[in-house]
Amino acid sequence: MHARAPRLLARAAPAAVTLFQSTAAGVPFVEVLKSQGIFPGIKVDTGLEIIPGTDGETSTQGLDGLGERCKRYYQQGARFAKWRAVLKVGSSSTAILENAHALARYAQIAQANGLVPIVEPEVTLGEGDYTIEENAYWSEKIYSHVFRLLNEYNVVLDAILLKPNMCLPGLDAPTASPAEVAKYTVRTMARSIPPAVPGIHFLSGGMSEEESTLNLQALQEAYPNAPWSLTFSYGRALQSTTLKTWAGNKDNVAKL
Ligand SMILES: O=P(O)(O)OC[C@H]1O[C@](O)(COP(=O)(O)O)[C@@H](O)[C@@H]1O
Numbered sequence: 001m002h003a004r005a006p007r008l009l010a011r012a013a014p015a016a017v018t019l020f021q022s023t024a025a026g027v028p029f030v031e032v033l034k035s036q037g038i039f040p041g042i043k044v045d046t047g048l049e050i051i052p053g054t055d056g057e058t059s060t061q062g063l064d065g066l067g068e069r070c071k072r073y074y075q076q077g078a079r080f081a082k083w084r085a086v087l088k089v090g091s092s093s094t095a096i097l098e099n100a101h102a103l104a105r106y107a108q109i110a111q112a113n114g115l116v117p118i119v120e121p122e123v124t125l126g127e128g129d130y131t132i133e134e135n136a137y138w139s140e141k142i143y144s145h146v147f148r149l150l151n152e153y154n155v156v157l158d159a160i161l162l163k164p165n166m167c168l169p170g171l172d173a174p175t176a177s178p179a180e181v182a183k184y185t186v187r188t189m190a191r192s193i194p195p196a197v198p199g200i201h202f203l204s205g206g207m208s209e210e211e212s213t214l215n216l217q218a219l220q221e222a223y224p225n226a227p228w229s230l231t232f233s234y235g236r237a238l239q240s241t242t243l244k245t246w247a248g249n250k251d252n253v254a255k256l
Helices: 029-035 066-075 093-112 132-152 178-192 209-222 236-246 250-255
Strands: 039-043 047-050 058-061 080-087 116-123 199-202 229-232
Touching (some): 029 039, 058 080, 066 093, 080 093, 178 209, 209 229, 209 236
Parallel strands (some): 039 080
16 A cells, blocks of 8 residues: 555455455555555445436446345455435436435345444436536526435435535536536535535546635635534545556655
8 A cells, every 4th residue: 555545545445356455465445445544335225227228327236135245344444335226307207216216225134233324315427518607506406306215215414425526517518617517516515415414425427636725625615604514535546646657656656
């Protein structure tokens, strides 16, 4: 692990297989993370499947046997779980309900097994010239359904983390300024996310490293008294330059 990683990461969510692996020196990955003050977690969904009768919309799989798996992951040292639902501006009501239901069942099962569920309803950044207002409308609609189902399944809201998208215009529309992104994103959260949720950890969703950083900074500065902590759980915006620079070659580690 890179020496700067512990300063940057509070938690890490490897795939199931990695949770049970060790370093070349034989130290379990879980122990490496714990010794650096990083909470290990686990992605528990098993991927996407097309919902028949829709225009390629997906439902996230992985509920079968989830309780048993969560039990094993907890014993192995995991303390949180992650499940990603993929939605879009203009999602059908079938896709919204299906994904909200699966997120709620997953969160309920994860909590019953001692894991903090990261609930990730991602309204993907797509092609088209839709406006930031349209993205905000669909994001609000989708999050509201997700929370209706979380409540339906008695998920303890104080013990989840939300991983949503920021509100952004379509890829073919003019880009929005960080101030606009902050305004629409926090308005959407204020309308649909209960204050009991402790943290909103945004995904980067295809934003560049710089864009995602500036947008997050704008959000935090504009809303210092937001009821939830506003922070990040970036994938691509954290890893892409690092992976490119490293390129699997240990001689490049010093450049990181
Ligand atoms: O692991 P999954 O569920 O396939 O998700 C893919 C990526 O999407 C994320 O959930 C969000 O990633 P981005 O920040 O790049 O949008 C990452 O954590 C994850 O690596």
